[in-house]
Structures are given as structure tokens and as C-alpha cells.
Amino acid sequence: MNIMIFLLVLLVLAALWAVMTSLLLRAAIALALTSIILTVLMFEMGAPLAAVFELSVCAGLISVVFISVISLTHRLPLKEYLDRRKNRIGRFWFLPVLLVIAGLAMFYFKQSFDMRLPAKILIADVRVVLWQLRRLDLFGQIIILLAGVFGVLILFGGSKKNGN
Amino acid sequence: MTYLFIFVPFILLVILNLLPKRLRAAAFYSTLAMLAAQVVFSPFEFVKPAQMEVIFGFNLIINNLSVILLMISGLIAGVSLVAGWATLKDDDKKFNFISLILLSVIGLNGIAMVKDVFSLYVFIEATAVATFILISLNMDKPAFEGILKYLILSVVASTLMLTSIALLIISCGSLGFSDIRAFIYPSGGTIFSQAAVALFICGLLIKGGLVPFHGWVADAYTSAPASVSILLAGIITKASGVFTLIKFMTSTLCFTTSIMDMLLFVGALSIVFGALAALGQKDIKRILAYSSISQMGYIVIALGTGTPLGIFAALFHFINHAIFKSQLFVNAAAVEEQTGTRDMDKMGGLAQVMPVTGVTSAIASLSTAGIPPLAGFWSKLLIIISLWLSGNFAYAVIAVLASLLTLAYFLYFQRSIFFGKVPADLANVREADALLVSPAVLLSALTVGIGLAFPFILKLFMRQ
Numbered sequence: 001m002n003i004m005i006f007l008l009v010l011l012v013l014a015a016l017w018a019v020m021t022s023l024l025l026r027a028a029i030a031l032a033l034t035s036i037i038l039t040v041l042m043f044e045m046g047a048p049l050a051a052v053f054e055l056s057v058c059a060g061l062i063s064v065v066f067i068s069v070i071s072l073t074h075r076l077p078l079k080e081y082l083d084r085r086k087n088r089i090g091r092f093w094f095l096p097v098l099l100v101i102a103g104l105a106m107f108y109f110k111q112s113f114d115m116r117l118p119a120k121i122l123i124a125d126v127r128v129v130l131w132q133l134r135r136l137d138l139f140g141q142i143i144i145l146l147a148g149v150f151g152v153l154i155l156f157g158g159s160k161k162n163g164n
Numbered sequence: 165m166t167y168l169f170i171f172v173p174f175i176l177l178v179i180l181n182l183l184p185k186r187l188r189a190a191a192f193y194s195t196l197a198m199l200a201a202q203v204v205f206s207p208f209e210f211v212k213p214a215q216m217e218v219i220f221g222f223n224l225i226i227n228n229l230s231v232i233l234l235m236i237s238g239l240i241a242g243v244s245l246v247a248g249w250a251t252l253k254d255d256d257k258k259f260n261f262i263s264l265i266l267l268s269v270i271g272l273n274g275i276a277m278v279k280d281v282f283s284l285y286v287f288i289e290a291t292a293v294a295t296f297i298l299i300s301l302n303m304d305k306p307a308f309e310g311i312l313k314y315l316i317l318s319v320v321a322s323t324l325m326l327t328s329i330a331l332l333i334i335s336c337g338s339l340g341f342s343d344i345r346a347f348i349y350p351s352g353g354t355i356f357s358q359a360a361v362a363l364f365i366c367g368l369l370i371k372g373g374l375v376p377f378h379g380w381v382a383d384a385y386t387s388a389p390a391s392v393s394i395l396l397a398g399i400i401t402k403a404s405g406v407f408t409l410i411k412f413m414t415s416t417l418c419f420t421t422s423i424m425d426m427l428l429f430v431g432a433l434s435i436v437f438g439a440l441a442a443l444g445q446k447d448i449k450r451i452l453a454y455s456s457i458s459q460m461g462y463i464v465i466a467l468g469t470g471t472p473l474g475i476f477a478a479l480f481h482f483i484n485h486a487i488f489k490s491q492l493f494v495n496a497a498a499v500e501e502q503t504g505t506r507d508m509d510k511m512g513g514l515a516q517v518m519p520v521t522g523v524t525s526a527i528a529s530l531s532t533a534g535i536p537p538l539a540g541f542w543s544k545l546l547i548i549i550s551l552w553l554s555g556n557f558a559y560a561v562i563a564v565l566a567s568l569l570t571l572a573y574f575l576y577f578q579r580s581i582f583f584g585k586v587p588a589d590l591a592n593v594r595e596a597d598a599l600l601v602s603p604a605v606l607l608s609a610l611t612v613g614i615g616l617a618f619p620f621i622l623k624l625f626m627r628q
Contacts, residue, residue, distance in 0.1 A: 136222045139170070140274060140286035146177075147267050147293040154260050154297060 004044060011037045012099060020092050022085040024073065028066040035059035166226045169206070169234060169273040172198060177266040180259075191262045192249050199245065199269070202238030206231050224277040229414065232479065233276035233407055236486045240398040241269050243490055243603040247497050248391030250599035257301060261391065264301075267294040268395065272403050275411075280339045281332060281364070284412070285325050288371065288404045292318055295400050299388040310387035313380040321370035321377075324363045331360035341415035349417040361418045365409065365426070372405015374464060375434040378457050382441075385453035386506075390497030393449060397456050398490030402482060406463045410478055419470040431465025432562050434458060439569035443576070448496045448506045451577055452489065455532060458570065459485045465563065466547040469554040477546035480621075484539040484614065488528040491607035495525040498596035498604070499581060508577070513586035517593045522582040524604040529574035531611045534567045539614035 014037060018030035035058040042051035076084070176198055180191045209231050245265055252258045271291030278284050296318075299311045333339055335356035336347040348357050373381035381401070385393050413419060438458025445451040463485070466478035498521045499514065500506050515522030531540035544567060551560035586593070595601065614621065 134282070136224070136274075136278065136283050137286045139222070140271075140283065140290050143174075143267055143270050143274075143290040144286070144293050147264065147290065147297060150260060150264055150267070151293070151297040151300075154301065155303070157256070 004041065007037055007041050007044070011041065012103075016096060016099070019095060020088065022081065022088045024070045025067070028063060028070060031066070032059050032063040035063075165209070166224045166277060167222050169202065169277065170222070170224075170270055173266045173269045173273070177263055177270075180266075181263065188255065188259050191259055192245070195262050195266060196242060196245055199238045199242040202269075202273075203235050203242070206234035206238065209234075223279055223283075225279045226277055229411055229479075230276040232483060233403060234273060236483060237269060237272040237276070237399050237403060240486055240490050241265055241272075241395060243494060243607065244391050244395035244398070246599050246603050247394055247494055248389070250597045251390050251497055251501055252301075261298070261301060261389075264294050264298050265395070268298070268400060272399065275403055275408060279341055281341070281344070281412075282329055282339045284408065285322075285329060288325075288408065289322065291400060291404055292371075295396060298392045298395065299384055301392060302389050304387075306383075306387040310380070310383035310385075314384045317370050317377060317380045321367040324370070325367035328360040328363035328367065331356050331363070335360065341412075344416045344418075352420055358420065358422075361416070361420075361423065362426070364412065365423065368405055368409045368412065369430060369464075371401065372409065372460055372464075373401055373457055374405070374430050374460055375437045375457060378434070378437070381457055382450050382453040385456070386447060386449045390493070390500060394490050394493040394497065397452065397493050398486050401456075402460070402486060406460055406467075406478070407482055409464070410467060410475065410482070413467065414475060424468050424470045427464050427468030428556060428559055429468075431461045431463075431468055432559050434461030435465065435563060435566040436461075436569075439566045439573065442573045443569065446508050448499060448508060448577075448581070449493070451508075451573060452492050452496060455492075455570070455573065456485075456489055458566065459489065459532065461566075462544065462547050462563065465559060466550055469550045469556065471550055471554050473546065474550035474554065477543060477550050481540075481543035481547060484531065484543045484611070487607050487610050487614070488531045488540060491524060491528040491604055491611070492532070494600060494604045494607065495521050495528070498600040501600065502593045502596050503590055508580040510587065511581045511590065512584040513582070514590070514593065515582035516586060517590075518582075518595045520601050521596060521604060524601075524608040525582065526578055527608045527611055529578055531615070533571040533574050535571070537615045537618075539611045539618070542615060542618045 011034060014030050014034040018027050018034060021027050021030060035054055039051045039055040039059060042048070042054060075081075176194060180188075180194070183190065209226050245262065248261045248265075249258060252261055268291055271287050271294060274287030274290065275284060278287060296311055296315060299314065300307050329339060332344060335354050336344050338344070344357075347353055348361070352358065353361075370377040385397055388396055413423075435458050438454045438456070438461060442451050442454035442458065445454060459481070463478045463481050466474045466481065468474070496506070498518065499511070502518065503511060503514070505511070527538065531538035534541045534544035544563070548560050548563050551557075551563060
């Protein structure tokens with residue numbers, strides 16, 4: 001239980017870092033770190049398949065995409081960077097406060113309600129769920145991916161045409 | 165048959181993308197034919213008992229509600245396709261536009277036929293992703309600003325909906341509409357299921373652009389290419405917002421007092437805010453965007469009565485709004501194409517040089533304002549009657565008064581663009597291309613036809 005609390009605190013800190021840092025590259029690394037901690041938590045909570053997905057897609061694939069895109073951008077001049085960093089901390093100071101309030105509220109709710117999943121869901125085989133019961137959703141996700149592919153083709157093709 | 169509405173556009177999309185570039189003109193005709201077939205064949209499912217099909221593991225249902233969305237999405241996507249073919253200049257852009265329309269149609273058809281909340285969410289997201297790309301088709305700065313606002317609010321909506329799905333599976337043990345209904349009706353369910361329903365509805369209100377979640381609507385509609393605005397305003401935001409709301413509420417029967425009060429309040433707020441904001445606009449598309457927010461309010465307020473008459477009125481206004489708002493955006497596209505501007509202060513007297521666009525725009529404006537015997541009059545009348553009969557007298561009065569505001573801003577709209585003298589720099593303007601005029605004529609004919617045939621339509625629905 002103690003390790004879980006430690007990991008949860010780390011998770012929250014990494015997520016806060018991702019939102020509050022003023023450098024895109026650091027934000028992407030912090031997001032990857034958040035995903036890795038979440039992966040460990042998922043393993044601890046007995047959801048290995050979800051953990052593998054989280055690690056490969058969120059911590060792996062998405063971080064690669066983010067870092068590739070960031071490598072295409074230019075760095076800000078030092079003065080502008082320092083100004084923005086100052087403004088950013090000024091703008092987002094309330095986030096940690098909100099987080100503490102939300103944490104306390106969640107703790108209260110956990111005491112008051114039973115949030116366990118119904119037994120029939122817990123015993124369902126994940127392969128049956130994914131490949132048989134939720135096949136329509138997989139098709140929907142293929143459509144989302146295809147739309148994303150068109151997005152990349154249009155946006156990158158367009159910027160190449162414009163010479164940007 | 166049901167699964168064809170999802171598979172045919174998908175197969176067509178794959179085939180079109182495999183065709184060599186010189187055969188790409190076929191993309192327009194084949195997609196138009198497919199959409200026409202969807203409009204013609206989907207009514208055959210109407211008046212039949214609801215059918216369920218499990219093919220390839222796809223668990224779908226087709227009922228009268230699905231048929232309405234299938235028909236309207238086929239019609240409006242077809243209109244948008246024709247307008248896009250007329251207004252987009254670049255061949256590659258035209259082809260990408262067609263591919264994205266097909267992806268949107270798959271998403272919309274999925275929304276019409278799914279039977280559980282998670283699949284509904286997936287198809288709403290599929291439609292949204294295709295829409296983001298469609299808006300950015302012109303690759304200009306305003307489009308990216310519009311899309312960013314849409315994206316941020318969409319992410320908020322998705323978070324609310326996913327949280328709701330998690331709470332529903334914890335409390336109800338299943339995500340199927342029938343299982344959720346069995347859990348929450350008539351007892352009202354647990355605090356978790358009530359919170360889940362409220363969160364899902366909030367997500368849908370954001371997707372539909374209702375006040376106070378309307379921040380993205382005007383920017384997205386205005387910055388999108390003309391043909392995309394037709395699709396966006398006519399069907400996409402309505403299907404993933406208010407139509408899904410109607411489907412979710414009628415499928416799960418979650419008409420609790422607090423939910424109905426929330427819908428009545430949000431509906432009234434949207435009606436009044438949208439109409440007041442439309443009054444102060446100078447940009448054609450912006451006035452139509454705020455008018456859209458106001459009309460969405462009418463649909464939500466009718467649904468908030470929770471009565472069969474209110475639900476019918478909401479659905480009927482959804483159909484009418486899709487038709488007349490798409491038509492107004494077609495007219496806006498024709499005016500922008502011919503004059504090169506969207507600023508109403510720079511226009512005037514265009515009815516003399518663009519008579520068909522002028523007349524069709526007048527028909528759609530009068531229908532939106534609820535003038536008899538046009539289609540919009542009947543749906544607004546039913547909304548007001550349903551509010552009155554359910555004891556919501558104050559809301560009924562707000563709906564009537566806001567209708568006068570609608571008439572005011574549409575009179576201003578017509579006067580600024582089509583009446584008066586033609587400015588010297590627009591003296592050479594001519595009627596728009598036949599590809600932009602013919603959809604406007606078709607939609608106008610539907611507005612008049614539905615208005616005149618209303619007793620028959622009412623009888624058809626009453627029999628169900």
C-alpha cells in the first residue's frame with residue numbers, strides 16, 4: 001500500500017511538471033514519465049494488459065511523435081523564454097491547490113462509496129472482450145486512425161506546398 | 165442491410181484511394197451516388213419494427229430514430245459534397261475533402277445505429293477527428309485558431325464522457341442502453357449512475373455547442389471552408405450533440421427532474437444568448453453560427469419537457485434545422501464565392517443580381533424564424549405547445565419572445581445582403597454556379613414541402 005501511495009504522489013508530481021514546465025521537450029519527457037509511473041501502478045493493480053498498452057502507446061509511441069514534432073520547431077530566444085516561464089508559473093499556481101482539494105474529495109468519496117467493478121466484468125477474458133464483444137469499437141478506432149492519417153497527409157502535404 | 169450503411173462508405177473510401185490520380189473525378193460521382201442511395205434506401209427501414217443485426221461481430225440496431233439521422237446525414241453530406249466540388253479550387257484538396265466526408269459519414273452512421281454508450285463515444289470521436297481535419301483544409305491561421313478552440317473543448321467533452329462511461333460500468337455493470345435503462349428506470353439508480361448520466365449529458369452539450377459551452381462554435385463555423393461549414397452546421401455538431409442527446413435519453417429513459425431542469429435552463433439560455441449575439445454580427449457566417457446556437461436551444465428545451473410531444477418536437481426541429489441551416493450556409497457560400505466578402509456592410513441589393521439565392525435565402529430565414537406555413541413554424545409551434553402543456557409557462561414565453569428576436573436578426577440579414585441598392589463594386593456580380601444554386605433550391609423545396617405536408621408527417625409519427 002505504501003509503494004502505491006508513493007507512486008501516486010510521483011504520478012501527480014510528474015503530471016504537474018508536464019503542465020507547468022515552459023519547455024515543450026521537458027513537457028513531453030514529463031508526460032512519458034507520467035505514463036511509465038501509471039504503467040507500474042497498473043501492473044500493481046493487476047491489469048497487465050492495460051499496463052502494456054499504456055507503456056507501448058502512451059509512453060513509447062506518443063512520446064516519439066511528440067519529440068519528432070518538437071525537433072521541427074525553433075528554440076525561443078533566452079529573454080522571451082524567461083518571460084514566458086515567469087508568466088506560466090504565475091498563471092498556473094492554482095493547479096497544485098486544485099489538485100490537493102480534488103485529492104481530499106476523492107479520499108472522502110473512497111471512504112463513502114464502493115467503487116469496485118462488478119464481478120462479471122472482472123472475470124471476462126480480455127481477448128474475448130477485445131476481439132469479439134467490442135469489434136465494432138475497433139472498427140470505429142480504425143476510422144479515427146484513418147482520419148488522423150488524412151490529417152497528417154493534408155497538413156504536412158499542405159505545408160510542403162507552401163514551402164514552410 | 166444495417167451494416168451496409170457503415171461498410172459501403174468504408175469500402176468506397178478504400179477503392180477511391182487506390183485509384184490512379186487521373187480517375188479521381190469518379191470520386192465525386194460515386195460518393196454522390198452512394199449518399200443519394202443512403203437517402204433513398206434508409207426510409208425503407210422506417211415504420212418497420214426495430215431490427216437488430218449481429219454481423220461480423222458488429223452489434224447494431226436500426227429504428228426510426230436511426231433512419232432519421234441516416235437520411236439527414238446522407239442529404240446534408242451530399243449537399244456539402246456538391247458545394248465543395250463547386251468552391252474548392254485545388255484537385256488534391258477536393259479529393260481529400262471527399263475522403264474526409266466519407267469518414268464523417270461512417271462516424272455519423274455509426275452514431276445512428278450503435279446500441280451501447282462506448283461505441284457511441286467511439287463514433288462521436290471518429291466524426292470529430294474527421295471534422296478537425298476538414299476545418300483545417302484551407303491551412304490558414306483563422307482555421308487553426310478555430311480548430312484549436314474546438315479541439316480543447318472537445319477534449320473536455322471527451323474527458324467528461326469517458327468518466328461517465330467508467331461510472332456507468334461500475335454502477336450498472338454494462339454499457340448497453342437497455343442494461344442502463346433497466347438499472348436506472350424507474351428507480352432513478354444510484355448516485356454513481358445519476359452522476360454518470362449528468363456527465364455524459366454535459367459532454368454532449370459541449371459537443372453540441374450549447375451555452376455556456378459555445379465558445380468554439382462561431383470560430384469553427386467561420387474559419388472552415390464554405391462547404392465544410394455546411395456539413396458542420398447542418399449535421400455534424402447536431403448529430404454528435406443534440407441528436408445523440410435525444411438518442412441517449414430516449415434509450416436509457418433518464419428523464420429525472422434534475423436532468424430535465426438542467427436541459428430546460430441550458431436550452432433557454434442558449435435560445436436567448438444565441439439570438440442576442442446574432443443581432444450584433446456583421447459576418448454572414450457568424451450570424452448563422454449564433455443563430456445555430458439559438459436553434460439548438462429550442463431542441464434542448466423541448467427535450468427538457470420529457471414528454472412524448474416534446475421529444476417529437478425536438479426531433480422535428482432537428483430535421484428542420486439541418487435542412488434550413490445547411491441551406492443558409494449554401495447561400496452564404498454562393499454570396500462569398502460571387503462577391504469575395506462575408507462582410508454584410510459591404511453588400512446590398514444582391515437579390516437583383518442573384519435572384520435564386522435571394523429567394524431561397526428568404527425561405528430558409530422565414531422558416532428559421534418560425535413563419536407559417538414553412539417547416540420551422542410547425543416545429544417551433546410544437547415546442548411551445550409542449551412547454552405549455554408540461555407546465556413550463558415561463559420557458560414557453562421565452563421561446564415565443566426569442567422567436568421575435570430570430571425574425572429581427574434574419575430581417576436584418578436579408579436587408580443587408582439582398583435588399584436595397586447594389587454597391588458599385590458589386591455591380592458585375594452574377595448568380596452563383598449551378599452546383600451552388602441547385603442544392604439551395606432542393607433544400608428550399610424540402611422546407612416548403614415539409615411545411616405543407618406537416619399533417620401527414622404528424623400522422624405518420626403518431627402511428628408509431
